[in-house]
Amino acid sequence: MLTHLESRYLLTIYREGLSSEYVKPARIARLFKVKTPTSISILQNLVLKGYIIYMPRVGVKLTSEGVDYVDNLLHKHRVLERFLHDILGFTKEEAHEESSRIDFFISDKFAECLCRLLDTPEYCPCGFRIPHKH
Ligand SMILES: [Zn+2]
Ligand SMILES: [Zn+2]
Numbered sequence: 001m002l003t004h005l006e007s008r009y010l011l012t013i014y015r016e017g018l019s020s021e022y023v024k025p026a027r028i029a030r031l032f033k034v035k036t037p038t039s040i041s042i043l044q045n046l047v048l049k050g051y052i053i054y055m056p057r058v059g060v061k062l063t064s065e066g067v068d069y070v071d072n073l074l075h076k077h078r079v080l081e082r083f084l085h086d087i088l089g090f091t092k093e094e095a096h097e098e099s100s101r102i103d104f105f106i107s108d109k110f111a112e113c114l115c116r117l118l119d120t121p122e123y124c125p126c127g128f129r130i131p132h133k134h
Helices: 004-017 025-031 036-048 064-087 092-105 108-117
Strands: 052-055 059-062
Touching: 004 025, 004 036, 004 059, 004 064, 004 092, 025 036, 025 059, 036 052, 036 059, 059 064, 064 092, 064 108
Parallel strands: none
Antiparallel strands: 052 059
16 A cells, blocks of 8 residues: 555655656655655655656656556546536636645545446546556
């Protein structure tokens, strides 16, 4: 099991890793506005849990378990965004912010049922593809 903060670290490693595969702990520390040793201790937990690999002096990268985890979280995040935007009338920005608060806490079942209710949408309101496993 991951903590909410650890899930945010994985999302950040995923996003930052799109441009340069390995992400430096100091860069992650800057993005989370913490000192590098603080980010390193969280990264070490993620290594122990099998979600990232850590190459000294090179940086961190998601393992395939890490990529699966992020895909599942992005599914929850983006399906919730669609619901908040399309059904409840939130703006794109509001939908993103609200979804970021709750995506981690909803079950896979809830996300899947909500997704089907919305007709398995292809994109979130911001235009990113929604990764469906079902
Ligand atoms: Zn979005
Ligand atoms: Zn789906």
